[in-house]
Amino acid sequence: MDNQQTKKGFSFKALAIILIITNLCTFLLTGTGLINLPNHVTVTVSNQEMVQGIKKLTLLERQLKRTYYQDLDTTTLMEGALKGLFAATGDPYTEYLNQDDFQSLMDSTAGEFEGVGIVVTENESGQIEVIVPIKGSPAAEAGILSRDIIVKVDGEEVTNKGLQSAVDKMRGKSGSAVTLEVLREGETLSFDLVREAIVSKTVHPKMIGDVGYIELNQFNEKSTEELKSALEDLKAKGMTALVLDLRNNGGGILDVCVEIIDMFIGEGIAVYTEDKAGNRTDYHSKEGNLWDGPMTVLVNENTASASEILAGAVQDYDRGVVVGTKTFGKGVIQDVFPLRDQSGYKVTVAQYFTPDGRNIDKKGIEPDVVVELPEDLKNHLTIPEENDTQLEKALELLGN
Known part of the structure; x- marks a missing residue:
């Protein structure tokens, strides 16, 4: 995704x-x-x-x-x-990733790159679909929304040209201009953007009364330390329960996901994978609970990959209540391989399964409590707290 x-x-x-x-x-x-x-x-x-x-x-x-x-x-x-x-x-x-493609991918997983700030996927029709614009990015500020289809970048068609090709066209030097042609509900829109240096902060914490709230929007190399710091800070402020918001989280690095599961479930199998020969690899979390109190987890149709692993582990270990709508359903994992000329490739190597053996590829995670957002807010990145029906239910379940 x-x-x-x-x-x-x-x-x-x-x-x-x-x-x-x-x-x-x-x-x-x-x-x-x-x-x-x-x-x-x-x-x-x-x-x-x-x-x-x-x-x-x-x-x-x-x-x-x-x-x-x-x-x-x-x-x-x-x-x-x-x-x-x-x-x-x-x-x-x-x-296959040429030198530029490969470096672009490495920059993304490090959480720093230059571009317009959009997380995208290639859908089954070969279209480049916006999962979520990054908060504070040029794309978010311009009004690009989740589920928008990017049709052209600077006049060049990107449909059926490959995901990385589209990403590379949107990347570029900070300060340079780029025009995106976007399809939204049958209407074609044009956005003139100026690229910026994007430093992707993946964790956004706050207190809502005595409940801690953490939005986790990606799993990159910085996420573990960011989340650890956020949990410690919220506990110091008197947090009695936690809402973990995984809505619009398109995934990221598997090992980081396992480290984060460790913060909530302690020792056990966080996830396991199986390759085409049926070889199983278990990924174990350790006894490192940073939060063992009440929690709810928010998900939606843009919750994908590593974030689905986390939501699935919370369900399988009965660690909390998952609230929202059915998730994306990306249950396969890619390895990235560098080549000596600085190019490389990524390849799907296995399917993953939740601790109880659920494969959610093309199925998604069904929340424990289904709650829809108001229709006019479904694709918005920022939802006013007073209109956020999913957050309202998550807080209600925690007795807030």
């Missing part, structure tokens, strides 16, 4: 060898699949289908450069071929 929702796996793992040969290379294809590359590198490819695929790709690359009516850049063609390889999975979360 989230171009930012990813478990980081920064280690060089064994990769299937995909070789792309340009017309600058001499090559020999034999029955055994022996390929000679530049710099005297020889690779044996045992899969005959792979051999034929490489041979065909090489032929077509040469033919395209020879016959196309304009000059073509080899690097651009090869990058397109690599992107196509990953796109062929049909999974919007599995992508």
